[in-house]
Amino acid sequence: MPSLPRFLSFPARRRGAASAGPGALGAGSPAGPAAQPGGSRGGTQGEPGAEAVRGAVVLITGAARGMGLLYARKAVEAGAGRVLLWDVDAAALGEAVAELEPLGPAELHPLALDLSDREPLLAAAADALAAFGTVNVLINNAGIVRGKRFWEHDPAADIEATLRVNTLAPMWLTRALLPAMLDDRSREARILNIASAAGTLANPNMSVYAASKWAMLGWSESLRLELEKDGHRHVSVTTFCPSYVSTGMFEGARGPLMTPILTPEAAASAAWDGMLRRTPVVMRPWTVKLGAALRAALPTRAWDVVGGKVFHVYSSMDKFTGRAGK
Numbered sequence: 001m002p003s004l005p006r007f008l009s010f011p012a013r014r015r016g017a018a019s020a021g022p023g024a025l026g027a028g029s030p031a032g033p034a035a036q037p038g039g040s041r042g043g044t045q046g047e048p049g050a051e052a053v054r055g056a057v058v059l060i061t062g063a064a065r066g067m068g069l070l071y072a073r074k075a076v077e078a079g080a081g082r083v084l085l086w087d088v089d090a091a092a093l094g095e096a097v098a099e100l101e102p103l104g105p106a107e108l109h110p111l112a113l114d115l116s117d118r119e120p121l122l123a124a125a126a127d128a129l130a131a132f133g134t135v136n137v138l139i140n141n142a143g144i145v146r147g148k149r150f151w152e153h154d155p156a157a158d159i160e161a162t163l164r165v166n167t168l169a170p171m172w173l174t175r176a177l178l179p180a181m182l183d184d185r186s187r188e189a190r191i192l193n194i195a196s197a198a199g200t201l202a203n204p205n206m207s208v209y210a211a212s213k214w215a216m217l218g219w220s221e222s223l224r225l226e227l228e229k230d231g232h233r234h235v236s237v238t239t240f241c242p243s244y245v246s247t248g249m250f251e252g253a254r255g256p257l258m259t260p261i262l263t264p265e266a267a268a269s270a271a272w273d274g275m276l277r278r279t280p281v282v283m284r285p286w287t288v289k290l291g292a293a294l295r296a297a298l299p300t301r302a303w304d305v306v307g308g309k310v311f312h313v314y315s316s317m318d319k320f321t322g323r324a325g326k
């Protein structure tokens with residue numbers, strides 16, 4: 001993890017507009033001056049649910065690269081009013097902003113923030129609420145992986161870090177932002193939680209990562225049910241469970257049988273479209289659902305043979321190197 005100030009914010013960046021600091025907007029005006037529709041060249045404007053993003057305040061974690069950056073692109077192209085980009089990698093955030101700026105008139109609010117620290121995260125969430133009143137679209141995307149045997153994990157740097165970034169941070173952030181989302185019935189809100197196929201099946205060399213994503217899936221689905229049960233139908237939750245995606249995070253991993261490694265574009269589009277359509281759970285490719293169904297239907301030892309020797313799930317991480325060979 002690069003060494004940088006934990007809590008480094010940048011001024012808002014918007015083409016043709018002066019920078020808008022948090023004080024520039026009153027609470028309760030989430031759309032604000034940047035929320036004018038028009039000027040967007042995105043392909044998603046006519047899609048079902050596109051109005052949830054048009055003029056919205058969108059917050060994406062892990063937005064500096066990979067699928068997070070693709071969600072940011074989609075938000076800007078779909079006419080979002082403000083896009084909050086949170087990531088631990090300050091340098092990559094700067095590059096992301098440069099890439100996003102020409103795509104549309106959205107105000108961009110990058111923030112270099114280590115999500116594994118609860119207090120700075122909650123302070124940043126409070127700042128966002130003070131500045132914008134609410135967040136209309138929250139994408140809990142940031143994630144890390146350690147690809148090794150469980151007994152090789154360091155208790156703090158591997159186990160605790162993975163659970164903090166992948167599991168606790170989405171819960172802390174959603175807990176902080178949800179009350180304002182519930183209060184604001186003037187428009188639909190969306191929460192997109194990025195879990196993984198690893199949240200549906202056990203797999204050697206990703207025990208802690210799998211644990212973090214199983215927890216994400218169980219929490220995210222329970223939250224969806226609670227919101228539906230209590231009549232908060234303007235806030236919908238989508239959980240995304242992709243198999244391997246070629247962002248570099250899982251470099252060296254091999255796709256199981258009939259499970260090609262997804263392009264980041266295909267994966268992010270599936271999650272984004274599911275979020276717009278209020279789909280509860282999106283699994284890609286289709287074999288993720290098949291694997292989960294077989295795992296549930298078969299006795300464990302039988303699934304071990306099918307998943308391990310037929311689908312080759314259990315050897316998919318054998319040659320994992322991860323990004324930069326780490």
Ligand SMILES: NC(=O)c1ccc[n+]([C@@H]2O[C@H](COP(=O)([O-])OP(=O)(O)OC[C@H]3O[C@@H](n4cnc5c(N)ncnc54)[C@H](O)[C@@H]3O)[C@@H](O)[C@H]2O)c1
Nearest residue numbers: 062065066067087088114115141142143196244245247249
């Ligand atoms: N790539 C895959 O094969 C795959 C498969 C299934 C699920 N996923 C999930 O999709 C999400 C995105 O994955 P990706 O492949 O785009 O990853 P990526 O590594 O390309 O991007 C992750 C981003 O999160 C940021 N991040 C990491 N730790 C952070 C922290 N402590 N605080 C703030 N930001 C932090 C990184 O700097 C990076 O910009 C993750 O949740 C991942 O677990 C990925």
